[in-house]
Amino acid sequence: MAVDAELARAWATGFAAAVAAHKDELTKLDQAIGDGDHGSNLDRGMQAALAKLAGDTAADVLKGVGRTLISTVGGASGPLYGTVFREAAKALGDAPDDAAFAAALRAGLDGVRRLGGAVEGDKTMVDAWVPALDALDGALGEGLGPAAAKAAAAARAGAEATIPLQARKGRASYLGPRSVGHQDPGATSTALLFEALAAVA
Amino acid sequence: MVGLVLVSHSATLAAGLVELITQLAPDVTVRTAAGTEDGRIGTSPDAVEVALRAADGGDGVVVIPDLGSAVLSVRVALEDLDADRYVLVDAPFVEGAVSAAVTAGTGADLAEVVGAAREARDIPKF
Numbered sequence: 001m002a003v004d005a006e007l008a009r010a011w012a013t014g015f016a017a018a019v020a021a022h023k024d025e026l027t028k029l030d031q032a033i034g035d036g037d038h039g040s041n042l043d044r045g046m047q048a049a050l051a052k053l054a055g056d057t058a059a060d061v062l063k064g065v066g067r068t069l070i071s072t073v074g075g076a077s078g079p080l081y082g083t084v085f086r087e088a089a090k091a092l093g094d095a096p097d098d099a100a101f102a103a104a105l106r107a108g109l110d111g112v113r114r115l116g117g118a119v120e121g122d123k124t125m126v127d128a129w130v131p132a133l134d135a136l137d138g139a140l141g142e143g144l145g146p147a148a149a150k151a152a153a154a155a156r157a158g159a160e161a162t163i164p165l166q167a168r169k170g171r172a173s174y175l176g177p178r179s180v181g182h183q184d185p186g187a188t189s190t191a192l193l194f195e196a197l198a199a200v201a
Numbered sequence: 202m203v204g205l206v207l208v209s210h211s212a213t214l215a216a217g218l219v220e221l222i223t224q225l226a227p228d229v230t231v232r233t234a235a236g237t238e239d240g241r242i243g244t245s246p247d248a249v250e251v252a253l254r255a256a257d258g259g260d261g262v263v264v265i266p267d268l269g270s271a272v273l274s275v276r277v278a279l280e281d282l283d284a285d286r287y288v289l290v291d292a293p294f295v296e297g298a299v300s301a302a303v304t305a306g307t308g309a310d311l312a313e314v315v316g317a318a319r320e321a322r323d324i325p326k327f
């Protein structure tokens with residue numbers, strides 16, 4: 001499968017739609033253990049990104065999404081998701097194949113980890129990203145479509161697995177033990193991201 | 202003289218701190234990057250970059266964030282600027298900014314101002 005601008009646009013569009021559809025759910029999760037703005041912030045950012053999806057390559061499109069998120073979101077997810085897309089775009093090159101795409105997503109994850117300093121178990125988006133990329137890498141031989149489906153399932157499971165964790169990063173970390181029992185909003189939106197990829201890949 | 206940038210989720214919070222600092226260290230250049238561009242609570246890497254350039258008198262700039270995502274916005278801005286003379290300090294917003302401003306006002310260099318801001322973490326209120 002060619003990882004081209006059309007795929008990137010379809011992915012970004014699907015993600016924006018999913019975030020809009022789940023905005024209230026994300027907000028509720030963030031109200032429980034954050035400052036309550038994850039849903040509206042990410043929705044605002046992705047809606048703005050929809051207007052900036054022009055580009056000839058997947059890298060161009062993802063770079064645009066990253067830049068828009070960084071400039072418009074205002075909360076932590078702006079720099080975090082923005083960096084994912086920007087770093088992935090940087091690593092992508094002009095005509096990537098499936099393996100190059102997976103490697104670029106890994107570069108995106110590395111960028112997020114460097115920026116925010118989160119490790120697995122901190123109850124953040126990283127807890128969904130790591131299993132998603134491991135599943136993607138493991139199933140790439142089956143083609144991007146099936147691999148993305150496995151990544152989406154792994155991301156969803158990773159998000160649910162954040163429920164019993166105590167937050168060690170972000171606004172939720174100020175809550176300490178009271179963050180236990182709630183699903184992390186950033187991990188949840190990560191599941192939406194990979195589900196959107198699976199829908200178009 | 203070392204400059205100061207205050208990065209806050211709240212424009213009014215940052216403005217209040219600037220008022221305080223202006224009383225204590227009137228000669229120091231202080232700029233803020235606070236609230237989003239459309240006036241909401243939040244931080245903006247673009248605004249941080251503007252503030253850094255405005256506060257940069259050539260001797261470096263110390264950056265004091267209020268909460269977590271302010272740190273992220275600063276880090277994103279600094280990645281694009283690639284300048285050693287802009288230093289993000291893990292210091293309490295008010296106390297760190299005050300220590301930094303007062304120290305900068307004495308003509309101290311970047312390392313000393315950074316050190317003063319960092320030490321503010323350990324200064325008890327009473």
